[in-house]
Amino acid sequence: RKEVEQDPGPFNVPEGATVAFNCTYSNSASQSFFWYRQDCRKEPKLLMSVYSSGNEDGRFTAQLNRASQYISLLIRDSKLSDSATYLCVVNRPTDKLIFGTGTRLQVFP
């Protein structure tokens, strides 16, 4: 079983749609959680950290459920520029980041 599992997609959605991605992790001792965005052939960039209380940054909302070891990302009012691969990232207790394989999002006009 992978440490971090994501649905690879692709998710094809029209502009303006709301889309949600899910992620599960296996190490219950993990403390930090992130969503990164990776564009094709580029390095990953931090989108947002994920906190237990849930957090929002503009059109993006992240949720964490520690009991279920589950993380989600909600994107509202999708833009063409949101097209990318979204990586769920969890830290191991030894301070190493473990990346999911990513969920690919394609927003069409």
Add this chain to the structure above:
Amino acid sequence: GAVVSQHPSRVICKSGTSVKIECRSLDFQATTMFWYRQFPKQSLMLMATSNEGSKATYEQGVEKDKFLINHASLTLSTLTVTSAHPEDSSFYICSARGGGLAPDEQFFGPGTRLTVL
């Protein structure tokens, strides 16, 4: 945010040659640098963790004699792929920690695409 550079961005080499990739933190001192590898349509896989002035810690399955890591200063780490073979062709990305507000935040370099012929 903090800036990390990598050089070269792209390299094509013949099988059997060695390739050195540099990773620099430009505006902060990186206490720790990480080296990742990403094959097409796969996730980033951590290869090794490097702390300034000490030996790198390699992940299971990564050959330390093949992937030489040097972290001589707080702003520079290098990865040398020795005797490269076609199966080493990949996207190599470094990251650095030490410049963010969060203690575990990592800043990624733009990556180096290695093609071994």
